[in-house]
Amino acid sequence: MKLGALIAKATLTIYNEIIKKTSSPQLLKALKCCVEAYKYASLSFEMVSSKLVEDPQTANYDVTVMDPEITNCEKELLDAKVQAPRLLTGN
Numbered sequence: 001m002k003l004g005a006l007i008a009k010a011t012l013t014i015y016n017e018i019i020k021k022t023s024s025p026q027l028l029k030a031l032k033c034c035v036e037a038y039k040y041a042s043l044s045f046e047m048v049s050s051k052l053v054e055d056p057q058t059a060n061y062d063v064t065v066m067d068p069e070i071t072n073c074e075k076e077l078l079d080a081k082v083q084a085p086r087l088l089t090g091n
Helices: 002-021 025-054 056-079 085-090
Strands: none
Touching: 002 025, 025 056
């Protein structure tokens, strides 16, 4: 979980860097979608690691809820035809 949080934060940083440089409205929409997904993922991974000890069922639910958010991010990137290996690796 801690590794997941680190990866999510690193990927979020990449998204924020690219947002500053983008001019395409479709790409900007995709990146903003992904920023929200990774903000959520980063916070969730940090919370899940502490919940695992206390309540594994709740932790499992949190991870399950994250999956559609990241999948939506990937779909938005594909729709915007993003060619960014660093982002695909992070996802």
